[in-house]
Amino acid sequence: MSDDRHRSEDGSETRSEDRSDTRSEFWCELVHTRTGIERDVVLTIADGRIETLTPDRPVPAGASVLPGLTVPGLANAHSHAFHRALRGRTQAGAGTFWTWRDRMYQAAGRLDPDTYLALARAVYAEMALAGITSVGEFHYLHHGPDGTPYDDPNAMGHALIEAARQAGIRMTLLDTCYLRGGLAADGYQPLAGVQRRFGDKTSDAWYERWSTLRGDENTRIGAAVHSVRAFSEKDDYATWTARTKGVPIHVHLSEQPAENAACVARHGLTPTALLDSYGFWTEHATAVHATHLTDADVATLGRTGAGVCLCPTTERDLADGIGPAGELARAGVPLSLGSDSQAVIDLLEEARAVELDERLRTGRRGHFTSAALLAYATATGHRALGWSDAGRIEPGALADLTTIGLDSVRMAGTVPRLATESAVFAATATDVTHVMVAGRTIVADGVHQLVEAVPQSLNASVQALFGT
């Protein structure tokens, strides 16, 4: 299967409308590269990739001018698109994590392929406006309300792929295997209520459905196990891992202490150790959250080459706690970032939160450089989603670029040599002015070029879901 998954990487399935086939030229005021800030940069782009990068040049005739700081396109490595409908609504009164999850299930119960396409298209357009050029959609809303598959068993996944295509961003569909309703003291629970939409009944049935998904030039097919709560040892981790070898695989890991306690009680192992015993952790694997880890868990992730996707604004919102970002980084674990619950869609806020939360946790400043934090939002984020050629600005890389304006009140006072610091610590999604994917401009002057009236589209989709 992995050959099929990767076949599209060589461009053999290129769809001409999704790429720029002509050479184009841009002049960027400032560019963040792996070696630092370059000024007055001429970029030439051909066939969706950066061809040349030349600093210290005047504006060439005919070049498009990008004032501000141009950074690699941002990778949102963990998204549940439909959670966007909950923004603001889960803050009424008090509530636990499980209360929040119950409300999330209410939303999950009401979507169908058409309404999910409309909602996700607007959500991905919001992401594009925030400078996100690739999204990892952790997708488990597979079937009809009672668990009956749609005529196209991947109707919902196809709706998400189409939504990303219409919004102009890359998609890695992390199609999720979700077989159990939870892990309690007396064992694994069956899927119940709206959870029936998530389930494929068996790991084999999940594989049968999953293996018919196809990527394209702007789409990768990845896979996920929801969590150790939703996949038991009887579901055969080893076969699942063998079947998904070589594609990006993700799993929610140790988000809450209760998950760890239940896993240890059942298996005598932490979730990290349990998955390790089945060979889940490789350089293709990403643990999402990884908030409550033992030292041994950190070492396991470091040893196996697995990555960790932090979702700080969601982890605040859901009271998960602050994960061991410093320990993970020191163990060599590649970190990536996700908007997850969509309480906030702003990867710059996620990036600075890694450092700021580490300051709160340790009582000390200065753990991560701004360049490292930006790499989590770009290069390592793309790596976690299987886009190894994106997330950096250099010849040969995919021409996915995000430009951050320096002319807002927030960014005023920025010095060019510290533009990355200002972008990571002071900019917000609002400061994103220009976004391109494979050399195609999808946001210009803060306006989406493919999706009209994004707020109104979001309003309409959310109202259709909940009523007023």
Place this chain on the structure above:
Amino acid sequence: MSDDRHRSEDGSETRSEDRSDTRSEFWCELVHTRTGIERDVVLTIADGRIETLTPDRPVPAGASVLPGLTVPGLANAHSHAFHRALRGRTQAGAGTFWTWRDRMYQAAGRLDPDTYLALARAVYAEMALAGITSVGEFHYLHHGPDGTPYDDPNAMGHALIEAARQAGIRMTLLDTCYLRGGLAADGYQPLAGVQRRFGDKTSDAWYERWSTLRGDENTRIGAAVHSVRAFSEKDDYATWTARTKGVPIHVHLSEQPAENAACVARHGLTPTALLDSYGFWTEHATAVHATHLTDADVATLGRTGAGVCLCPTTERDLADGIGPAGELARAGVPLSLGSDSQAVIDLLEEARAVELDERLRTGRRGHFTSAALLAYATATGHRALGWSDAGRIEPGALADLTTIGLDSVRMAGTVPRLATESAVFAATATDVTHVMVAGRTIVADGVHQLVEAVPQSLNASVQALFGT
């Protein structure tokens, strides 16, 4: 003195250019009141105050229409205006709190009354654009670079008052008594280097200078002790407290564990207990930060009626830690919010951070309602600054109003009944569309009406301070 300070409250020193003397009428789509959301509200404003509030009305002929959610003007209860020049610059490489303070001192060494007026005017304009209608300026940059007073000993304070006047917002000048250079194991240190600008040599000299300051309709004169590190027992807390009786007094309190340790070592008391022994804590007093308190400290603040000003984005940035917001609220301590170091100027972000940081600290959701969080940014914030008639939308209150648009991508999906929840948890300073102070519009459609080109003004001031 307190009579002089308060004389302006009855309007006897009204300056006609700072208020609307004619009656005006507004129609607001949604209004946040103490009892909940009202819709289709007609507000009449006369002599700078709200005269009538009538919900469920059509738009009257001639009324100005304010789409979105109108909330009380926001009070920024703790500001050091000049720290805005540091934004982005203190994130380069690693650094401790004291490294940060050294860089802050570098900036502090270079300002004079003219350049501080220009910088503060732009900073307060940024605050106005963020919906802030009152600022508490914790001001200690009093004298010339070597400590020599200016010809007008309050030249710097007057520059700040003028800056707020030009930016159209209310000011409470918390003129700060700063007499010692720090508290170490061997006792209090003398002021040194740039600290000489902060000091009045003696508490009597501070009082002599302070007592010539005068408020006006939009200005209050308050006072501050910098911290227990900068004011020794020999400086005579009791006299200081008696002299400032009845005006808002503030103090940095227990921001870092090292301050507590030094205070206990010297005095055998925590900073809270030390100040309590001198009668510092009353309903006019505000402790800024209060991050590292004992249970007895919390009880003391609760018993005395003192307030606490939290500055969550600064406390993250400086690695101070997360203060005991829940315990303070349960002890009945009025909470307020401040932008402090200006790393971020967004009181909505400060408000949600109180709840979100409490979630991180406790592992549970649902500590504060959105209405309570908004009250910290409005009613109790104004209380901490001595503006008892501001911070609520009701007849008789000062007509200080901030309108938050609901039409951005961030706010899309807002339901009217949960508009406060959306504003507190999803809006940013960018979503502020309209701001009025005493019935005078200072921001319309997100554009400052009194200060042109705010980002350019900030750029010019910061560059003048640091070079490029």
